[in-house]
Amino acid sequence: DQQVKQNSPSLSVQEGRISILNCDYTNSMFDYFLWYKKYPAEGPTFLISISSIKDKNEDGRFTVFLNKSAKHLSLHIVPSQPGDSAVYFCAAKTSGTYKYIFGTGTRLKVLA
Amino acid sequence: DAEITQSPRHKITETGRQVTLACHQTWNHNNMFWYRQDLGHGLRLIHYSYGVQDTNKGEVSDGYSVSRSNTEDLPLTLESAASSQTSVYFCASSNSNQPQHFGDGTRLSIL
Numbered sequence: 001d002q003q004v005k006q007n008s009p010s011l012s013v014q015e016g017r018i019s020i021l022n023c024d025y026t027n028s029m030f031d032y033f034l035w036y037k038k039y040p041a042e043g044p045t046f047l048i049s050i051s052s053i054k055d056k057n058e059d060g061r062f063t064v065f066l067n068k069s070a071k072h073l074s075l076h077i078v079p080s081q082p083g084d085s086a087v088y089f090c091a092a093k094t095s096g097t098y099k100y101i102f103g104t105g106t107r108l109k110v111l112a
Numbered sequence: 113d114a115e116i117t118q119s120p121r122h123k124i125t126e127t128g129r130q131v132t133l134a135c136h137q138t139w140n141h142n143n144m145f146w147y148r149q150d151l152g153h154g155l156r157l158i159h160y161s162y163g164v165q166d167t168n169k170g171e172v173s174d175g176y177s178v179s180r181s182n183t184e185d186l187p188l189t190l191e192s193a194a195s196s197q198t199s200v201y202f203c204a205s206s207n208s209n210q211p212q213h214f215g216d217g218t219r220l221s222i223l
Contacts, residue, residue, distance in 0.1 A: 006154075034211055043116075043202055043214030044155070089154060098143045098162065098206060099170070104154035 003027050004092050006103035014111050019077040021106050023090035026071065030092040034100065035064060035075050038087045047088075048075070080110045114139040118203050118215035126223055131190040133218050135203030141213075143206045144186040146170075146178060148199040149217075155202065161186055193222045 005024045013019045021035075031052040036044035050057040050064045050073070057064050063076045073092075077084055087107045091100040116137040125131050135144065146158040147170075157170030159178040167178050175197060177189045190197055200219050204212035 032209065036214075041216070043204075043216045045214070046211040049211060091155075098209065099145065099157060099160055100212065101157075102147075102155035104152060 002104070003030075004090060004101045004103040006088075006090060006106045008106050009104070010107040010109070012109045012111060013080045015082060016079045019075075019080045019084065019108055019110065021075040021077075021088050021090075021108065023073040023075075023103050024071060025073070025092050027092070027094065027101075028068075028071065029094045030101075031095045032093050033064070033066065033073050034091045035062075036089045036091065036102075037084075038089065038105070044089060077108075080108075082110050082112050084108060085110045116203060116205055116213050116215040118201075118218050120218060121216065122219045122221075124221045124223065125193055127193055127195060129193050131193050131220065131222075133188045133190075133201055133203075133220070135186050135188065135215060136184055137203075137205040137213070138184065139205055139207070139213060140183060141205035141207045142183070143208075143212075144180070145204045145206075145212060146176070146186065146188045147202045147204065148172065148197075149202060150199050158188065158201075159186075195222050198222045 034049045035047040038044040065074045087105045090103045093100045119134045145160040147155040156172045161180040203215045206212040
């Protein structure tokens with residue numbers, strides 16, 4: 001049973017516009033969430049995180065929003081750039097463990 | 113600079129053979145993880161370790177084993193390779209609650 005879901009396998013956005021990637025989870029015990037970016041033939045790289053005590057975290061062009069009541073996480077990229085084209089994974093964990101559950105990924109394509 | 117290295121980057125083998133994938137990290141991290149990435153499944157945890165001599169099963173551990181004899185290395189062994197184990201394998205490491213650092217993966221094909 002998939003505890004972390006990314007229901008959009010792919011997304012295309014024009015350069016300069018906003019990209020919104022979504023992630024839903026089922027386990028209310030998750031307390032820490034991450035987003036990773038992955039380019040072809042490379043490992044995932046950490047992008048941004050958020051703790052369950054917050055509802056927003058910003059880092060430059062990247063903002064993550066957490067809606068605990070809806071069990072929903074989103075990543076906003078503004079403005080989107082062609083170099084942002086990659087697969088994005090969300091991941092979640094519970095307290096007391098260091099292992100994460102990953103979503104299936106969303107492939108973002110930013111069109112120049 | 114600290115890093116995490118996987119070898120080989122590509123491997124082709126036959127069903128029934130034993131295969132070992134290497135993972136070496138110089139971050140001095142206590143936690144190490146092995147994942148496989150398959151289309152439609154994302155990253156699934158195979159095994160993980162929180163320190164030397166500690167190993168734990170993840171969600172897709174059948175047919176795989178690991179051992180942790182030192183901090184730096186967590187080799188992944190496929191005891192008897194099956195075609196269903198054709199995948200891209202990623203190793204990762206972390207300390208406590210910090211985000212995991214990933215290697216660049218091993219693409220394994222089992223014919």
